[in-house]
Amino acid sequence: MSLVEKAGLAILHRVDPEVAHGLSIKALKAGLVPGSGALTSPRLRTRIAGLELPNPVGLAAGYDKNAEVLAPLSRCGFGFVEVGAATPRPQPGNPKPRLFRLTGDRAAINRFGFNNQGMEAIAARLARRPEDAVIGLNLGANKDSDDRAGDFARVLTHCGAHLDFATVNVSSPNTEKLRDLQGKAALSALLAGVMVARDALARPIPVFLKIAPDLSEAELADIAEVARDTGVDAIIATNTTLSRDGLSSPQRDEAGGLSGVPLFEKSTRVLARLSALTQGAIPLIGVGGIASPEDAYAKIRAGAGAVQLYTALVYQGMSLVPRIVTGLEALLARDGFSNVAEAVGTNREDWL
Numbered sequence: 001m002s003l004v005e006k007a008g009l010a011i012l013h014r015v016d017p018e019v020a021h022g023l024s025i026k027a028l029k030a031g032l033v034p035g036s037g038a039l040t041s042p043r044l045r046t047r048i049a050g051l052e053l054p055n056p057v058g059l060a061a062g063y064d065k066n067a068e069v070l071a072p073l074s075r076c077g078f079g080f081v082e083v084g085a086a087t088p089r090p091q092p093g094n095p096k097p098r099l100f101r102l103t104g105d106r107a108a109i110n111r112f113g114f115n116n117q118g119m120e121a122i123a124a125r126l127a128r129r130p131e132d133a134v135i136g137l138n139l140g141a142n143k144d145s146d147d148r149a150g151d152f153a154r155v156l157t158h159c160g161a162h163l164d165f166a167t168v169n170v171s172s173p174n175t176e177k178l179r180d181l182q183g184k185a186a187l188s189a190l191l192a193g194v195m196v197a198r199d200a201l202a203r204p205i206p207v208f209l210k211i212a213p214d215l216s217e218a219e220l221a222d223i224a225e226v227a228r229d230t231g232v233d234a235i236i237a238t239n240t241t242l243s244r245d246g247l248s249s250p251q252r253d254e255a256g257g258l259s260g261v262p263l264f265e266k267s268t269r270v271l272a273r274l275s276a277l278t279q280g281a282i283p284l285i286g287v288g289g290i291a292s293p294e295d296a297y298a299k300i301r302a303g304a305g306a307v308q309l310y311t312a313l314v315y316q317g318m319s320l321v322p323r324i325v326t327g328l329e330a331l332l333a334r335d336g337f338s339n340v341a342e343a344v345g346t347n348r349e350d351w352l
Helices: 001-013 018-028 070-074 119-126 150-163 178-182 184-199 217-229 261-278 295-303 313-315 320-334
Strands: 044-046 051-053 057-059 080-087 099-101 107-110 137-138 166-169 209-210 233-237 259-262 286-287 306-309
Touching: 001 018, 001 099, 018 070, 018 099, 044 137, 051 107, 057 184, 057 320, 070 080, 080 119, 080 166, 107 313, 119 137, 137 150, 137 320, 150 166, 150 184, 178 184, 178 306, 184 209, 184 217, 209 217, 217 261, 259 261, 259 286, 259 313, 261 286, 261 295, 295 306, 306 313, 313 320
Parallel strands: 057 080, 057 306, 080 137, 137 166, 166 209, 209 233, 233 286, 286 306
Antiparallel strands: 044 051, 099 107, 107 259
């Protein structure tokens, strides 16, 4: 990390977390965050759900909620970028404050509630996206919708022409009863509608499903079955957790979803269990607590074909991305893997 980046992070950490988030978006818009450019090699290039990725390290949804900095993010070294979540109509989200740094735990708690400018504004920006990047959109539902399941399909229909993939997000803990859509019958019906919308696109794209880490063994088995039956192209494991185990920061009791380092073990165990349940039939993307090359490598060896991160950027800045990508390549080479796919799931049993 450069001295300039250290100074910038120090300044951001002196202001309210949501204000700091907005300032970081402005810094990217202004070109104040230097990008590493595309990072790839024969060992790092990989394919997941039909997408050709230059490397397997992606940006998780939630950072660029309104698709405002697609071009700058595409130059930061990510193999793919997910923006959103987008809902059909704009909505302000939950009352502030709603984002909290847990510095001592290298974590964050948020209860944003799908605050975004709506699918029309987001689609207009996606239409001007960089063509040399892999970009996806996290689909959400309006809080006051009388047809939340239908909201996901509406957003996909409106934005799908500008996307490489779309993610059905039924795992945010910050919209009341949204996680109820992870139940077997509700999820089957929701995904069926989304897949109909996907198939109606002029250029059908992969559809991913993002799940919560706070699921029982039976619930995970149901999700794996529904994903197989509906033809979901990949599962993202996992979103934030409601657990507060082992936290020491004063903000630990704030309501919302916990992300960052404390989520790593729980999310990786869910990932490994899904890997065992699906037996390679559905690609998996590992998210939760990645803060180093070793963390990314552990997710891959637990069963992930690609990974995503977000919260660690709050503490380590955008220079973390090339450090993880280059470090991951070194770890793959050290252990004799000629590509990412060879390493997927090779250490799964240790997490079960």
